[in-house]
Amino acid sequence: MGDEYKMVVIKASSEYVKNIMGKETYDKIEEFSKVIGYEYEFGEEVRIEFNPDRPDLFSFVTLADAIKKFYYNKRDETYNFSSGNMDISNENNKSGRPFIYTFIAKGERIGELLNDLIDFHESISDNVGRRRTKAAVGLHDYDTITQPLKYGSTDLKGEFCPYDEDKERKLEEIVLTHEKGKLFIDLAKTGNKVYALEDVNGIISIPPMLNSRRTRVNTSTKNFLVDITATNGETGRKLKLLSMYYFNSLGYELIDDSGILDAPPLKQGFESMGMENVNKVPKVIGNEIAQKDIYDYLRKMGYRVKDGTIGIPFYRIDVMGFVDLVEDxxxxxxxxxISEKEIKLKAFGSANPHKKFSNILSEIMIGMGFQEIMSFFITNSKNVEFGRQSRELKIMNPKSQDFSQLRNSIFPEMLEFFQRNLRRSYPQRIFEIGRILGEENEEEHMAFAVADSKNGYSYIKGYLETFLKALTQKNYFIDGSNLIKVIINGRGGTILIDDICVGFIGEILPEILLNYELANPVTVAEIDVDKLFSAIS
Structure with a gap:
């Protein structure tokens, strides 16, 4: 399995989303994006792309709930929780996947919301659960289950009927042929066996791989058993809280026997934070804000302000402390x-020569009709793979694999920019000046790129010539014999000034463009700013 955790995308037909959310709430999607910071596309299909830090929003149901709280004063003073007595034993508490959490959700038939329900739980298992390696959620029709339950293991020679098949097969065959079996068998194995969740009538799940046909949920399902198995207890707890939030947003009764919501820090579904923190908010933001307004802003974001405390909703697993409160x-x-303020210094300074040089480069590019972009120094493994440098530096325990490594080139970020702007008019001409991870230290690079149906190597070479003529009287040479792995052979090379290699230029290989869903030719040039400065000085 790969280790990519991408930005989270939810999508469905416009008509379906309107039915789920209601037209009034649906019409607020665009406006609410400015508050939360997600990207959206409207058409026959609605497509919304979230950052990974708000997993509670990864469905149209929970997004609608957040919009109603923000614009229409929907308030959750309490939640529909009750205690039950789930009869379940855990024989895996000393295994590699020792944690299991369960709860029951009872309500009306799920109906057309079934796909949204399943997609939400797939998303949180993939992202918060790290592609099920840390935790995963299973959904079952509770009315088909007979207690007691046992979380144990079973031999691969046993038989099981997967949720999408109609007869039992041997597990050793399923793990070799079923799509989910091939993907997740390594996570489901415990010694020579696989994990199994069973009721009186047999196996209902091989977590975190497959659920059974017998307990499969459908549009008529009203009562759900939700199980979460985990290698990490805290991650499992988070998935349970997110799942409970989804069902709570639909008005389901939640029956929980773990005590997870019965006592501090989640008394009545809120974690308390003292009011003394409110007094610090204006100082951190830098503007005076009335206390009443602070309370209103918190309520709009789903918090409860009551009895001298701020209540953090149980499903906001991203809120770690005061700074997150200020952000919301x-x-x-x-x-x-947030008003601008002049920074007053008690000393005089002068511009850094290299910064002045970078400003000159920027002015030349803008004069040639290029638009400046700014991307992050931290990027993903795909961009590093296609980058020019061979060195890699990965971040330990990244929050998202979209931001998991230091970039080693700028131009792959430009390919992503073109990918995000496929529907914009052409030609698209962009440039960026920024840091990369070099072979030994950080380096400052400048890259510029053109995407257009009529694009070719001669276009980018003409721009390079105009750029260098505006900058220096020195001649340059393109060494086409020095092959660049991302450039079409014969349509590019390294850029030399006085025998100093300052960068490369050329037309990107079509197979690399396919990785970014780009159909139009793309040409690029990337230059080491420090080497360019030395070469023309």
């Missing part, structure tokens, strides 16, 4: 309302 207040208030 700033989002609700609007970042545009």
């Amino acid at each position: 207040i700033s989002k609700a208030r609007g970042y545009d309302k």
Whole structure:
């Protein structure tokens, strides 16, 4: 299995989303994106792309709930929780996947929301659960289950009927042929066996791989058993809280026997934070904000302000402390309302020569009709793979694999930019000046790129010539014999000034463009700014 955890995308037909959310709430999707910071596309299909830090929003049901709280004063003073007595034994508490959490959700038939329900739980298992390696959720029709339950293991020679088949097969055959079996068998194995969740009538799940046909949920399902198995207890707890939030948003009764919501820190579904933190907010933001307004902003973001405490909703697993509180207040208030302030220094300074040089490069590019972009120094493994340098530096325990490594080139970020702007008019001409991870130290690079149906090597070479003529009287030479792995052979090479290699230029290989879903030719040039400065000085 790969280790990519991408930005989270939810999508469905426009008509379906309107039915789920209601037209009034649906019409607020665009406006709410400015508060939360997600990207959206409307058409026959609605497509919304989230950052991984708000997993509670990874469905149209929970997104609608957040919108109603923000714009229409929907308030959750309490939640529909009750205690039950789930009869379950855990024989795996000393195994590699020792944790299991369960709860029951009872309500009306799920109906057309079934796909949204399943997609949400797939998303949180993939992202928060790290592609099921840390934790995963299983959904079952509770009315088909007879207690007691046992979380144990079973031999691969046993038989099992997967949720999408109609007869039993041997498990050793399923793990070799079923799509989910091939993907997750390594996570489901415990010694020579596989994990199994059973009721009186047999196996209902091989977590975190497959659920059974017998307990499969459908549009008529009203009552759900939710199981979460985990290698990490805290991650399993988070998935349970997110799942409970989804069902709570639909008005389901939640029956929980673990005590997870019965006592601090989640009394009545809220984790308390003292009001003394409110007094610190204006100082951190840098603007005076009335206490009443702070409370209103918090309520709009789903918090409860009551009895001298701020209640953090149980499903906001991203809220770790005071700084997150300030961030939510700033989002609700609007970042545009944070006023600028002059920074007063007691000393005089002068511009760094290299910074002045970078500013000159930027002015030349803008003069040639290029638009400046700014991307992150931290990127993903795909961009590093296609980057020019061979050195890699990975971040330990990244929050998202979209931001898991230091970039070693700028141009792959430009390919991603073109990918995000496929529907924009052409030609697209962009440039960026920024840091990369070099072979030994950080380096400052400048890259510029063109995407257009009529694009070719001669286009980018003409721009390079104009750029260098505006910068220096020195001649340059393109060494086409020095092959670049991302450039079409014969349509590019390294850029030399006085025998100093300052960068490369050329037309990107079509197979690399396919990785970014780009149909139009793309040409690029990337230059080491420090080497360019030395070469023309």
